[in-house]
Amino acid sequence: MGTLIKIAWRNVRRHKRRTFLSALVIAVGLAMFILMNSIMTGWDRANIDNLIELSTSSIRISTKEYADDVESLPLKYGLQNVQELTTFLQQQEYVAGITPRTQFLGQLSNWEETIPVIGQVVNAKTDPTVFALMNYFEGNYFSDEGENEIILGKGLAEEMGVQLGDYITLYALTKYESRNADEFHIVGLLNTTDPNINLNTIMITYETADGFLDLEGLVTELYVSVERRVNYNLFVKDVQQLQSKLQSRFPELQIDSFLKIASGFLKLTEQKKAFGMIFMLIILAIAAVGIFNSVLMSVYERIREIGVLRAQGMKRGEIVTLFLWEGGFIGILGSILGLIIGCGANIYFVLVGIPLDQFSGFETSGIPFLGRMHGEWNIGAIIFVFLFGIIVAIAASYLPSRMASKLEVTKAIRYV
């Protein structure tokens, strides 16, 4: 065995250029996979982070009745134990913020036209601890001045032909189902490309809502944010742990994590991963053709040598092994090279990242990003692709190796 390996290795070294080129194709396939995987994971992570920060939070708590009837955003099923929940949550690890929200259906009117909207009653103090909407504001956030203040989606404002500082009329049914209308001062605009937020959403504070909706502090939803972790899987674990703790402590409540709230989006993410896998398989298939060719050339060049080895009593299987080792060495070299190139380039993507404004108009979640997107290390994927590169190389060598072993000894020896 040692001698077979020695012969194989020396032949691989002997044809440096051929070996290098074949290995390079593998290396490129590997490096591209590592980078694509990193960037796609990072991209998805940025999307998920945005989704969590802007709309789902990590965990959403409501009553079961509310959850069953959530489409109509009823104001009947308030959480009875917000204080108890808050205290409990504050004692848990990794909880970064807790904030109540109460959603309601309303209509916005500028005397000319009336548009249905979704109202969000927010706690001006705690809301920013869970949602990062602050980053997307034009104008001001809610002040304490006691006036009726409102924040609109920017698209909505444009449609209504109103601007910051203008006044606008909001209609809604109060908790007791009586119609109410009032004037609101527009203090801020929410500029996101999420059509839900941009075109449908208005926000008012609990203080305002108390008068306007007779809310009396009614909270229909409690949002919880869990501290971000670099490792997404650990983050998911934290969230799930907290969710199950909550569920066992408050079995009567509906407790959903972002995994469920955003399940449609997350499914899309999985599909994209499968697509990336197919892409890599195509590159490795090209690499396989390269190796096949390289080993085939090696076989053709050494037909006489094969004849001599067979005449000396080397078994067919040993000839196969000999050439498999050649392919294997090319695969190992290519995989190592690919690992170096891929991981080297990935260091840049992880540490420096890509500025996200380059991607404007390309948002998958409909939510714009700020700052930079960073690549992620995916050790499992890297180990997998390393081994896969070697396996592909060996598999690609199999056919020419078998061909070598099937050569007729007399013809092989005569071959010139």
Next chain:
Amino acid sequence: MPLLELINVKKNYMKGETVIPALRGVDLLIEKGDFLSIVGPSGSGKSTLLNIIGCIDTPTEGSVLYDGTDLSDLNDKEKTNYRKENISFIFQSFNLIPVLTARENVELPLIIEKKFNKDEIHDKVTRIIEIVGLGDMADRFPRELSGGQEQRVAIARALVKNPLVVLADEPTANLDSGMSEDIISIMQKMNEEIHTTFIFSTHDPLVQKHAERVIILRDGLIASDERKNNGHAD
């Protein structure tokens, strides 16, 4: 019992539709220790005969008995084994493995045989390399050797496993006469000292001169088979 017995061996090659009879019924007895040369014009079947004896080719008809066993009864694996244990080849064009040094080339048959440990292999190889006079060139690669030196390596490689038969197809055809003389005398020495059986085909009168027994092939048939009394003693 003779070492090798060929009974009515025929070999036909097909070239498209036409049958080319390379051997047309060869009967031959080879004794252990024979130093035998097969001569004959080009195309007379010398290589074919050697290949059949060496079990890398099969006769179309007839049988080859080796110590009483019929080679045609063996399957491919058994033939490979048979070669591994009993037969060595020396080729006209040396056919050393280019990526192995002289020493490593000589080691190869022992490694393929898997019978000896490292030390034993080292001892055997060192001894045979000395005998063929390549002691100081053991670590050179084939491309760093002259043709005569390469053929010595090939002889060492053929002899190192102490085979029953060494088959040499025109071993001196690519060498000048001085080198040919060397090569022949090395083979002769091995034949005398350890009674290795040598069968070689040749066009080279010099080689024929040294042979104890000369077989002349003509059109795939044995035209004459002569044994000299005092062989190379002249």
